[in-house]
Amino acid sequence: SSGINAEYGRGEEFEGTIEGKLNTTDLLGLIQASEKEIRSGLDDIGSVELDGYWRTVETEYLTSVMSRVLMLLVEKAWSWERVPLIECCRALEELQPLFVSELSLRL
Numbered sequence: 641s642s643g644i645n646a647e648y649g650r651g652e653e654f655e656g657t658i659e660g661k662l663n664t665t666d667l668l669g670l671i672q673a674s675e676k677e678i679r680s681g682l683d684d685i686g687s688v689e690l691d692g693y694w695r696t697v698e699t700e701y702l703t704s705v706m707s708r709v710l711m712l713l714v715e716k717a718w719s720w721e722r723v724p725l726i727e728c729c730r731a732l733e734e735l736q737p738l739f740v741s742e743l744s745l746r747l
Contacts, residue, residue, distance in 0.1 A: 661693040686747055688739055697740060705736050705744045 662670075667678050682689075687696050697705075712731055713720055729741040 661695075663692050663694065664689070667694070683746075686743060688743055690739065697743060702740075702744060702747075705740050706747075708732055708735055709741065709744050 664675060664678065668675060671678055673681070682694055685696065686702070687694050689695075709723075709728065709732065710720075712718075712728060713723065716731075718724065718728075723745055725742065725745060728745065729738045732741045
């Protein structure tokens with residue numbers, strides 16, 4: 641199983657057990673592409689680099705994150721076209737990691 645598919649969204653207790661995690665150097669050795677192309681491709685599929693390793697977030701978890709973001713948008717009467725990234729991420733910080741909130745807003 642590829643480290644790219646090692647899912648973050650199951651919680652920190654699961655995180656420590658993931659085998660086969662890949663970092664950018666590993667990917668450069670496996671994929672015939674520049675670092676910029678690899679990072680762009682990983683970004684396109686919603687991967688995040690955490691502690692030096694690439695991961696994707698489970699679709700089910702990301703759906704719940706996006707739901708919380710949408711509820712916050714309604715509560716704050718923010719336009720979905722101009723979400724204040726920092727304020728939104730900080731408001732949800734107690735419920736989910738900052739990078740997950742940011743990822744959901746990038747998708």
